[in-house]
Amino acid sequence: MTPRELIDTANIPGGQELRLFRRGGDFMIVLDRNELMSSRMSGSEEALAVMSCERLAARAAPHMLIGGYGMGFTLRSALAELGAGAQVTVAELVPEIISWARGPMAELAAGCLDDPRVQLVLGDVGAVIRGANASYDAILLDVDNGPDGLTRVGNDALYSARGLAAAKAALKPGGVLAVWSAAPDKAFTRRLAEAGFSVDEVAVRARSNGKGARHVIWFATKAGKA
Numbered sequence: 752m753t754p755r756e757l758i759d760t761a762n763i764p765g766g767q768e769l770r771l772f773r774r775g776g777d778f779m780i781v782l783d784r785n786e787l788m789s790s791r792m793s794g795s796e797e798a799l800a801v802m803s804c805e806r807l808a809a810r811a812a813p814h815m816l817i818g819g820y821g822m823g824f825t826l827r828s829a830l831a832e833l834g835a836g837a838q839v840t841v842a843e844l845v846p847e848i849i850s851w852a853r854g855p856m857a858e859l860a861a862g863c864l865d866d867p868r869v870q871l872v873l874g875d876v877g878a879v880i881r882g883a884n885a886s887y888d889a890i891l892l893d894v895d896n897g898p899d900g901l902t903r904v905g906n907d908a909l910y911s912a913r914g915l916a917a918a919k920a921a922l923k924p925g926g927v928l929a930v931w932s933a934a935p936d937k938a939f940t941r942r943l944a945e946a947g948f949s950v951d952e953v954a955v956r957a958r959s960n961g962k963g964a965r966h967v968i969w970f971a972t973k974a975g976k977a
Contacts, residue, residue, distance in 0.1 A: 755779070758855050761847030771851055778822065778856055780848075787896065790859055793824040794959040795931065795966035796893060800828035802953065803889045803929045806970060810977055812836035813888035816921075818876030818909075820848050820864075822856065825893055827863045839869050840887075842876035844894070849873065877909050883921035888977070890918055890928050897932030897967070898939040910939060915946040915971075924975025932967045943971045 758771040758778075769787075772779045778790040788796075800817075807813045813833065817825055820843040829839055841864075843849055849871065852860040864871060872879055876894060898910035908914045910930070918928045928948065932939075935952075943950045948971035957963030 759847065759851065761845050763845060769845065769847070771847075771855070773855065778859065780822070785896070788821050790822055790856075792957045792963055793822070794963065795955040795957050795968065796821065796824035797828040797959060798953075798955040799891055799893060799929055799931050799968055800825045801832055802968065802970065803891055803927055804829060804832035806927050806972070807888050810888050812838070814838040814840070814886065816840045816842065816876070816879065816883075816887045816890045818842050818879075818890065818892040819844075819894035820852065821893060823852055823860050823863050825891060826869070827861060829891075830863055830866055830868065833868065835868070837868055839866075840872060840879070841869060842872045842874060842879045844873075844875050846873055877914065877917075880909075880914075880921045881917050885921070885923050887921055888923055888926050890922060890926070891931075892929070893931040897934055898930065898936050910942070912942060912946060915942060915948070919946060919948065919973055922973045923977060924973060925977045926973045928969075928971040928973070930969045930971070932969070933964070935967050940969065943969060946971075947974065948972060949974070 753775045755772045755774045758773050761769045770781045779786050780788045820841055826841055940952055951970040953968050954965050957966055
């Protein structure tokens with residue numbers, strides 16, 4: 752078996768450490784013993800973008816906020832679906848993630864960060880959301896393993912009642928909050944409904960070929976019309 756090679760490390764605000772590994776042509780980002788993402792498994796991250804774009808099909812020039820660049824699967828899929836007039840803001844908390852995308856994983860990134868429709872914000876997506884008012888047609892959150900703050904306790908605020916209220920305020924009427932998770936969470940489904948969203952919970956496979964673990968995406972729609 753090809754050995755796993757440590758390429759770089761990055762500190763997450765709050766004290767934890769991410770590690771970037773390469774094994775042959777594959778990359779993995781690891782937290783402690785948890786493999787957070789892998790270049791071999793992109794299906795559910797791509798589905799997060801594609802299914803969100805399907806819900807925006809009637810909007811001529813949507814503005815999408817993506818929380819968490821990761822390995823760029825969601826961003827690249829969104830750009831493939833969206834038209835020339837769309838805007839995509841990407842908020843990434845860890846600068847090294849972007850350095851990796853432009854460095855050792857540049858081939859995987861395929862220039863997506865340089866697309867003229869993309870604006871990159873190095874910072875907390877929660878702060879971006881709180882600073883917005885009916886600004887986005889969709890907000891896509893993939894900043895953790897789900898609404899449990901695995902990588903960073905501060906992420907819990909995104910999924911709290913207050914965080915969901917902020918996301919709702921940041922969306923345009925009829926806008927969509929899409930949240931990726933490695934597993935179901937009935938309490939979070941209830942919080943979305945209690946926040947006034949219309950909720951659609953969809954199970955998707957981890958791999959693009961329809962295989963692998965079952966992940967979950969919540970699509971929470973704000974009332975009103977664009």
